[in-house]
């Protein structure tokens with residue numbers, strides 16, 4: 001395990017040295033004197049760090065990484081304020097649901113309107129990669145949506161991606177219990193997250209606005225309807241990452257598309273186009289990107305006027321006999337992944353992505 005911690009520490013350190021200029025908003029003075037470091041001071045400090053002859057050790061590197069993250073938090077602050085200013089200039093037709101506890105982070109936006117509750121992944125600069133906080137927020141949003149007034153619930157993304165899957169930097173926040181504790185708590189969170197989709201009682205629709213990767217693809221087997229832009233692709237590169245299938249895909253994908261097509265995706269990471277995913281039954285319908293939003297939302301608004309109890313009960317009849325099986329599959333997949341996350345294959349793949357050596 002020391003090897004893993006060392007590898008990640010090296011990644012963090014090299015990432016920090018590599019990307020000082022990716023830290024924006026340094027000139028913004030939002031606090032007291034201690035916050036008033038100028039861009040020049042910061043750049044000087046980074047240059048000095050690069051000149052150090054001796055490795056400052058893991059403890060110092062972790063401190064540097066934490067400070068670097070604080071600067072990233074300032075950027076989030078600026079992004080949020082500009083988003084608030086933008087939304088006060090152009091009011092959206094959808095309103096945040098008043099009776100709903102809003103997500104902890106602005107990386108998830110939940111709105112309700114026209115009989116539809118929309119859960120929007122809102123981290124476009126990171127291709128909507130799912131942070132640990134986002135998993136918690138999605139769980140809370142689904143729980144609230146299961147009880148709200150809207151007959152239909154939608155999951156979609158902001159920007160050009162639907163979602164690039166699990167945020168690979170989630171694995172760098174090692175808790176006191178080390179990698180084993182990180183793997184254990186991630187497996188519990190994964191299981192709880194997927195259970196919410198298995199148990200969701202109303203029509204659940206994915207509006208796939210762009211490429212989808214990893215867990216954002218596998219959970220689609222638990223949705224009732226999946227609409228995709230023709231720009232979308234569907235990619236589950238688990239073997240490339242030393243990982244294994246989740247989201248009940250080891251069960252739903254063979255059922256939906258047959259075992260050999262499922263194996264090509266889940267074992268070999270074959271990326272499907274939207275048309276291929278539709279031909280194989282994972283996607284309900286594909287729309288041209290130019291009319292995607294207009295056509296899909298018009299259709300969903302019409303569907304949301306159907307009697308809600310009839311839709312719920314029909315979903316129950318379709319899905320309920322599978323629930324027990326799905327819960328068992330989810331538990332098994334989460335346990336297997338817990339082991340996988342501690343494997344050399346997985347650690348090397350994550351370290352390689354974080355040090356920018358690899359991309360899908």
Ligand SMILES: CCCCC/C=C/CC(=O)SCCNC(=O)CCNC(=O)[C@H](O)C(C)(C)COP(=O)(O)OP(=O)(O)OC[C@H]1O[C@@H](n2cnc3c(N)ncnc32)[C@H](O)[C@@H]1OP(=O)(O)O
Pocket residue numbers: 022125126127129130132135164165166167168169186187189190213214215216237238241243246353358359360
């Ligand atoms: C509770 C835990 C549950 C865990 C469940 C497990 C799930 C398994 C999976 O989901 S496996 C899938 C994991 N995802 C990936 O491996 C995708 C990694 N990302 C990429 O390969 C590429 O970023 C891309 C192909 C998605 C997009 O490439 P493109 O060139 O178009 O864009 P950039 O690479 O420049 O991306 C923009 C910035 O976004 C960061 N980013 C994108 N995806 C992720 C991600 N999954 N994790 C962390 N960061 C991601 C990327 O690093 C860029 O950041 P930067 O601007 O700071 O450089």
